[in-house]
Amino acid sequence: MAEWGEARKSSLLGKYTQRLSGPQKVTGQAKYTFDINRPGMLYGRILRSHIPRGTLTALDLSPAQQMPGVKAAIPLIEVGKEIRYEGQEIAAVAADTKDIAADAIRAIRFDYDPLDHVVDLGESMSESSPQIRDWENNQSDRQIDEKGDLQAGWTTADAVVEATYSTEVQVHTCLESHGHVAEWDGDQLTVWASTQAVFGTRRDFARHFELPEDKVRVITEHMGGGFGSKFGPGVEGQAAAKLAKETGQPVKLMLTRKGEQNTAGNRPSMVQHVKAGATKEGKLVAYEVSGYGTSGLGGGAGFTGPYVYQVPNYRTEKFNVAINAGSGRAFRAPRHPQGAFAMDSLMDELAEKIGMDSLEFRKLNDPNEIRHAEYDRGAEEIGWNRRQKVAGSAPGIQKRGIGVGSGQWGGGGGKGTKARVNINSDGTVEAVTGTQDLGTGIRTAIAIIVADELGLQPTDITVKIGDTLPGLPSGGSGGSQTTPSVAPVVKTAAMAAKESLINHLAEKVNVVADEVVIKEGSVTIGNNQLSWKEAASTLGMETISEEGSWDENLREGGAAGAQFAEVEVDTETGQVKLIKIVAVQDCGLIINRLATESQINGGVIGGIGYALLEDRIMDGQTGRSLNSNLIDYKVAGAQEIPEIRAIAHDTDRKVTGIGEPVTIPTAGAIANAVYNAIGVRVRSLPITPDKVLTALEEA
Amino acid sequence: MQGASCVEPIDWVEVWLSNRGDPAHLHLSKDGCRIHIRYLVQEVCPTSRLVIQGGQMAEDTTRSTDQPEDRQKDLHQVNKTGLSRRNFLKGLGTGAVAATVAPATLAEADSHSATTGAEITRATVKLSINQQVYQIEVEPRTTLLTVLRDGIDTGGQRIDLTGAKEVCDRGACGGCTILVDGRSVYSCMMLAIDAEGKEITTVEGLADDNELHPVQEAFIEHDALMCGFCTPGFVVASKAILDQNPNPTREEIQAELSGNICRCGTYPFIFEAVASAAKKMK
Numbered sequence: 007m008a009e010w011g012e013a014r015k016s017s018l019l020g021k022y023t024q025r026l027s028g029p030q031k032v033t034g035q036a037k038y039t040f041d042i043n044r045p046g047m048l049y050g051r052i053l054r055s056h057i058p059r060g061t062l063t064a065l066d067l068s069p070a071q072q073m074p075g076v077k078a079a080i081p082l083i084e085v086g087k088e089i090r091y092e093g094q095e096i097a098a099v100a101a102d103t104k105d106i107a108a109d110a111i112r113a114i115r116f117d118y119d120p121l122d123h124v125v126d127l128g129e130s131m132s133e134s135s136p137q138i139r140d141w142e143n144n145q146s147d148r149q150i151d152e153k154g155d156l157q158a159g160w161t162t163a164d165a166v167v168e169a170t171y172s173t174e175v176q177v178h179t180c181l182e183s184h185g186h187v188a189e190w191d192g193d194q195l196t197v198w199a200s201t202q203a204v205f206g207t208r209r210d211f212a213r214h215f216e217l218p219e220d221k222v223r224v225i226t227e228h229m230g231g232g233f234g235s236k237f238g239p240g241v242e243g244q245a246a247a248k249l250a251k252e253t254g255q256p257v258k259l260m261l262t263r264k265g266e267q268n269t270a271g272n273r274p275s276m277v278q279h280v281k282a283g284a285t286k287e288g289k290l291v292a293y294e295v296s297g298y299g300t301s302g303l304g305g306g307a308g309f310t311g312p313y314v315y316q317v318p319n320y321r322t323e324k325f326n327v328a329i330n331a332g333s334g335r336a337f338r339a340p341r342h343p344q345g346a347f348a349m350d351s352l353m354d355e356l357a358e359k360i361g362m363d364s365l366e367f368r369k370l371n372d373p374n375e376i377r378h379a380e381y382d383r384g385a386e387e388i389g390w391n392r393r394q395k396v397a398g399s400a401p402g403i404q405k406r407g408i409g410v411g412s413g414q415w416g417g418g419g420g421k422g423t424k425a426r427v428n429i430n431s432d433g434t435v436e437a438v439t440g441t442q443d444l445g446t447g448i449r450t451a452i453a454i455i456v457a458d459e460l461g462l463q464p465t466d467i468t469v470k471i472g473d474t475l476p477g478l479p480s481g482g483s484g485g486s487q488t489t490p491s492v493a494p495v496v497k498t499a500a501m502a503a504k505e506s507l508i509n510h511l512a513e514k515v516n517v518v519a520d521e522v523v524i525k526e527g528s529v530t531i532g533n534n535q536l537s538w539k540e541a542a543s544t545l546g547m548e549t550i551s552e553e554g555s556w557d558e559n560l561r562e563g564g565a566a567g568a569q570f571a572e573v574e575v576d577t578e579t580g581q582v583k584l585i586k587i588v589a590v591q592d593c594g595l596i597i598n599r600l601a602t603e604s605q606i607n608g609g610v611i612g613g614i615g616y617a618l619l620e621d622r623i624m625d626g627q628t629g630r631s632l633n634s635n636l637i638d639y640k641v642a643g644a645q646e647i648p649e650i651r652a653i654a655h656d657t658d659r660k661v662t663g664i665g666e667p668v669t670i671p672t673a674g675a676i677a678n679a680v681y682n683a684i685g686v687r688v689r690s691l692p693i694t695p696d697k698v699l700t701a702l703e704e705a
Numbered sequence: 706m707q708g709a710s711c712v713e714p715i716d717w718v719e720v721w722l723s724n725r726g727d728p729a730h731l732h733l734s735k736d737g738c739r740i741h742i743r744y745l746v747q748e749v750c751p752t753s754r755l756v757i758q759g760g761q762m763a764e765d766t767t768r769s770t771d772q773p774e775d776r777q778k779d780l781h782q783v784n785k786t787g788l789s790r791r792n793f794l795k796g797l798g799t800g801a802v803a804a805t806v807a808p809a810t811l812a813e814a815d816s817h818s819a820t821t822g823a824e825i826t827r828a829t830v831k832l833s834i835n836q837q838v839y840q841i842e843v844e845p846r847t848t849l850l851t852v853l854r855d856g857i858d859t860g861g862q863r864i865d866l867t868g869a870k871e872v873c874d875r876g877a878c879g880g881c882t883i884l885v886d887g888r889s890v891y892s893c894m895m896l897a898i899d900a901e902g903k904e905i906t907t908v909e910g911l912a913d914d915n916e917l918h919p920v921q922e923a924f925i926e927h928d929a930l931m932c933g934f935c936t937p938g939f940v941v942a943s944k945a946i947l948d949q950n951p952n953p954t955r956e957e958i959q960a961e962l963s964g965n966i967c968r969c970g971t972y973p974f975i976f977e978a979v980a981s982a983a984k985k986m987k
């Protein structure tokens with residue numbers, strides 16, 4: 007059984023290491039799928055529906071096919087079929103240039119019989135709504151979760167809060183849109199893909215084109231963000247490969263910004279009608295929720311509740327509502343931000359009702375000791391005692407307030423990764439595995455682990471990932487599973503490679519293996535010292551190449567987090583200005599502290615957008631999105647960023663993933679801070695100035 | 706509609722579809738407006754009519770500081786390449802859209818040139834990019850960004866400068882930021898034909914031989930990048946900031962970088978990187 011040893015003693019583990027891909031990324035040399043230019047490559051583009059619902063009655067590709075520079079046009083929907091949302095794929099073209107492809111799209115003729123649509127959650131649930139899915143009243147089956155005796159719970163409650171919390175549809179908005187470059191060589195398909203799963207994408211391409219998997223190669227050297235939305239070829243990938251096959255030329259097909267925003271996934275909305283009770287001693291005794299949400303036509307709407315708190319009696323009910331809009335996909339901590347925002351707000355409301363400090367009340371109901379320590383650390387850092395004792399009581403127009411939010415994530419990784427470490431006779435070291443780097447820094451983490459084991463520097467290690475060709479599979483990068491899945495196997499591969507080198511050297515000079523020590527770039531054999539290079543050169547014609555194995559003992563799940571926010575609310579304009587956010591996150595055993603802090607910042611900033619800015623807005627009349635662009639869909643920009651204290655809370659545990667947990671507590675902390683500032687609660691995200699002003703007016 | 710009978714050079718255009726209410730009011734920036742029109746045309750549904758109307762701005766509107774001479778110069782430069790605004794509009798590609806254009810200064814858009822593929826005007830431009838001169842044949846609508854990323858010069862050589870990214874394709878994200886005569890510019894909002902005679906620097910041209918620019922070094926040191934897709938834009942914009950203001954405060958850095966978006970959320974470390982690069986450059 008392998009062990010990480012004491013990370014604190016390592017000169018690399020848990021220290022600040024610069025990203026290996028840094029030099030390529032700052033000079034523009036890093037090639038993303040979007041940047042791949044193949045000889046003879048054509049540009050693909052998709053014609054999308056501008057209507058939300060209708061029956062396709064005619065589709066004529068010939069005007070496009072006849073245009074000079076257009077090499078192929080294919081249908082992506084059959085005549086007679088139903089168009090079900092704005093942005094649905096109708097046809098695709100491949101042309102010599104991007105601009106010609108755009109012209110060709112416009113030249114395609116299609117006709118449709120319009121059908122009634124619905125893009126509003128409430129309307130879709132009403133009797134008068136058109137039936138748009140195979141769900142009764144457009145509502146999926148209820149998913150019910152029960153525990154204890156709710157009725158008994160209510161009788162013991164001294165205080166009860168009833169409230170409705172709602173959250174918006176958030177769009178992933180990956181800066182590199184979904185897309186592929188597809189190239190055929192006979193029956194061999196090579197695809198450059200902007201994906202979170204090279205092996206999963208290979209499998210899906212192979213299935214779609216009925217090819218053996220080993221005839222498909224998927225490459226993702228760099229990729230520009232996925233956040234849960236990029237796990238397979240999608241219609242666009244299939245279209246790219248089909249166009250490439252038809253033309254015999256490579257085809258690049260990246261989604262346009264509008265296509266990306268409308269069709270490439272989102273975090274479903276949620277409306278939670280909550281009733282909860284607590285005793286005056288501060289114990290939660292009953293919790294009841296009916297929650298529903300929409301992502302579009304798909305499922306996936308949900309929330310976590312009662313989340314990190316223990317409640318003896320509860321009942322939760324969840325269901326999905328369909329609307330004519332692009333479907334949801336996994337999005338950084340699916341269902342958690344929705345649940346956390348409602349629970350964080352609820353805990354604050356209950357605490358106030360029983361006259362208890364919100365943090366104290368949380369601690370009484372949250373059994374996680376790591377989070378208790380995080381509450382203390384964060385409270386000190388933000389200055390919790392500066393909080394308004396009576397919410398909204400500060401004088402003046404601009405009022406400040408402080409709030410707290412909590413989160414929890416699994417992220418323990420799992421079996422399935424194969425990794426290999428090679429030591430070559432020239433001293434170079436390669437680490438090879440089939441994972442991919444979405445920007446999380448796994449490439450650098452792998453180098454750190456191998457370097458730490460072999461006494462080298464991370465820059466001495468060549469990390470080969472994001473390619474299915476070496477045949478060393480790894481899972482998709484989702485659920486904060488990448489590092490805890492990959493690290494153990496890389497670690498054991500490096501250990502095995504080191505052992506092989508030691509055995510080889512021991513045999514060579516005829517000593518016992520114990521006398522060979524590899525450390526800090528050199529190798530000591532008895533009284534002799536060799537440089538790493540010299541030691542490796544003794545391999546002659548050989549190469550050491552060792553595979554690692556899964557080791558349960560090197561990883562761990564369950565990452566607790568707490569965040570604190572300080573805000574300033576302008577009661578005349580309704581503007582919420584963030585002053586400071588403190589994020590205290592259990593990161594398990596940290597491999598790269600620099601990248602970890604980046605991850606924490608990134609999660610918080612995603613949470614800021616969720617709390618204050620982002621919202622997919624659908625127009626009821628036309629059934630179209632009003633903000634499928636980066637002007638009107640607001641993601642956090644430089645001006646919205648407050649001081650962020652990213653605290654990686656060391657717990658000396660094992661390796662875990664933190665991509666997701668860090669984005670969960672932010673919105674609740676901000677919402678509670680807004681309440682503390684103005685004394686009026688906004689129960690709907692995003693907290694925009696109009697909502698703040700309306701709430702103030704109604705108070 | 707004010708300005709409907711205007712015959713002077715215009716400062717603004719309003720574009721709307723006859724079957725939809727809200728017009729999009731666009732100010733004619735030096736390079737931007739024409740591209741905006743391109744987009745609106747692309748998004749039109751086949752049964753719509755596109756109406757374009759233009760006029761002059763009132764003194765107090767945002768762009769009123771634009772010098773009239775600049776505008777003239779700009780038009781003149783377009784003319785130098787043999788393309789008039791009329792021809793430009795012809796090359797737009799209006800698809801199935803019937804266009805009504807007023808006033809006369811904007812000319813009528815040809816309603817079928819693009820769909821038939823006929824008569825798309827082309828011109829050869831000479832561009833100086835990272836101190837190297839390229840001759841490239843472009844359509845009038847071709848953006849500078851498209852030339853950098855996808856352009857092929859008249860010798861058949863790909864330009865292949867893919868550092869600048871197309872993210873929003875309409876001046877909203879900064880992913881395509883480059884330097885034109887030392888100032889940061891969204892290359893998706895500039896037409897290639899308007900870049901003639903200017904010195905273009907992309908992220909690939911910032912490093913001196915193999916020596917990284919201090920901004921680039923600082924970005925690596927401070928981990929001011931994650932997926933890195935926004936990074937070239939931020940690096941170039943940051944360099945431009947420091948060239949103008951060697952001692953920016955954090956507030957100034959935030960304000961100056963507000964034209965760039967990073968979805969991974971690297972901003973805090975970008976601010977640190979820019980501040981530390983400023984120190985290094987002293």
Ligand code: FES
Pocket residue numbers: 870871872873874875876877878879880881882891892893894
């Ligand atoms: S791509 Fe040019 S600003 Fe967004």
Ligand code: FES
Pocket residue numbers: 181230231445930931932933934935936966967968969970971
């Ligand atoms: S680093 Fe990914 S978008 Fe900025």
